[in-house]
Structure formats: structure tokens, C-alpha cells
Amino acid sequence: MAAVSFPALVPSSRSYTPGVFPEQQFQAQNGAVVRVRYGNQRYSSSLSLTFANITDANAALILQNFVDVMDDDNYAEFTTSNVAAGASTDLVPWIRETNSLLKWKYAEPPSVTSVKPGLSTVTCEFIGELEGA
Amino acid sequence: MAKYYAGQDGSVELGGVAVAKVVQWSLTANTDALEVTVLNEDVRTFTTGVRTASGALTVLYYDDAPVKLLNQVNQDTTADSSITATARLKLKFDDKFLEFDAVLTSAELACVVGEVMRVNVNYTMSGDFTSKSL
Numbered sequence: 482m483a484a485v486s487f488p489a490l491v492p493s494s495r496s497y498t499p500g501v502f503p504e505q506q507f508q509a510q511n512g513a514v515v516r517v518r519y520g521n522q523r524y525s526s527s528l529s530l531t532f533a534n535i536t537d538a539n540a541a542l543i544l545q546n547f548v549d550v551m552d553d554d555n556y557a558e559f560t561t562s563n564v565a566a567g568a569s570t571d572l573v574p575w576i577r578e579t580n581s582l583l584k585w586k587y588a589e590p591p592s593v594t595s596v597k598p599g600l601s602t603v604t605c606e607f608i609g610e611l612e613g614a
Numbered sequence: 615m616a617k618y619y620a621g622q623d624g625s626v627e628l629g630g631v632a633v634a635k636v637v638q639w640s641l642t643a644n645t646d647a648l649e650v651t652v653l654n655e656d657v658r659t660f661t662t663g664v665r666t667a668s669g670a671l672t673v674l675y676y677d678d679a680p681v682k683l684l685n686q687v688n689q690d691t692t693a694d695s696s697i698t699a700t701a702r703l704k705l706k707f708d709d710k711f712l713e714f715d716a717v718l719t720s721a722e723l724a725c726v727v728g729e730v731m732r733v734n735v736n737y738t739m740s741g742d743f744t745s746k747s748l
Binding site: 491492493494495533534535566567568596597600 | 648649650651652653654655661663664
């Protein structure tokens, strides 16, 4: 598994969720809940990015990044000058998942919407996955 | 010689033929503003998007002055076999002009006591200006 740098593009919108912990929940008839925890690492964090009205050349860079990440067992790597740009230092480790064992993979192929000749809007959905043990 | 332009300088051609009794024409040109602000900026930035233009003209109902316009709005090829989807409009003032193809989108006829009957026609430009001199 190798890191593939994401293109030097700053998103116009970004949405992050930290994922969940592996657990099974059992609820008794009286409402009492028992949770069986299977691990102490969260998984399935998600990151939605929108790059609005970027050039077609930059849209192609994202598509190529998708291929480079997904055609092998690789993961996308973000920096504070691209995907995490504009976030405070407190939030950056979460967006980059440098405070966890999660690696960013594409949850689905990027969506490219053509806006006008030469301009497109691209949306990307990433999922944070634990490296297989 | 420098001069001001006034209503008396204005005229309209439809398909290369002057429209009689025009009392008003207007054109509004627009360009979409596409936002390109990104997350590390705190001031909105934009680039240009698709351009459009639309407008209106008013013709007095003198003889058959507005008939061609009305047929064009209604796409009435029975009354006028030369009608096509778009019409070539030329808005002129003095020796200056804007020429373009347009879809005539609506016509409003008003017949009012004490007033000359008139026809208001709205249009939307199709494509870019074919020629202009401003």
C-alpha cells in the first residue's frame, strides 16, 4: 500500500465525519443496552469534497488521481496546502487522518459535471479504511 | 463629431427589413458569475460563465407594422412561410447597431381607450452577436 498525493487543488466545500467504532449493540426488552466492542480504532470515516468551477485540466488531474489510487492497493494522501487548506491546525489531523490508522480511499468514482466550455465541477467521496492486518 | 443619441436615432430591422413604427427597443446583456472561492479564502471570487442577452421592443399597430413580429412569436408558418425558429434582429441607433438571432418569446397587444394600439414583443438572443458596432 503506497501513498498517492492528491493534486494541488483546494476544495470549495468539504464535509468530514470521523467514522464509527466496531461494536455490536444488544438491547434488552427493558431497554438496557450492552455493547460488545471489537476494536479500539474507528473506521469508515468519510470525506466529501467539491471542487466548483475548476478547469477541465484540473478535473482530469483528479480523475487520474482516482485511477492511481484505485488501480492498486494505494491510498490518497492530503496536505494542508490542498484538501486540508483553510482548516485550523486542530482540525487538520482529522481531515488528513494522521491521528489514526485510517487511509483515504475513494468510496466511489469522482463525479464531473461540465459547467461551460473548459470549466467543470468535480465531487469526490472518500472513505477512511483501516489497513488490512 | 461627438453627439448624444436619442430615441429619434433608433430603429429595428427584422430579417433585414425595417420594422415600421417602433417606439422603443431595449437590450439587456448578462454574463453569469461562477463562484471559484476555495476553502482557504475569506473573500468570494468569481469567473465568467455563460453569456445571454434579452430585451423587448414596442411597435405601434399602424397598418400591418407588427404582423411579421406576431407571426414570428406564434411561429405561424401558415400565415408567413418564411418564419423560422429564430429571427435576425438588428437594433440600430444612428450608424451603430447590434445584430443577432433571437427567439421572440412573447407578444403583448394592448388596446386601450384613448391610446394608440401597440404591441410589446420580448425576445431572447440565440447564440452570440453576429455583428455589432458600438
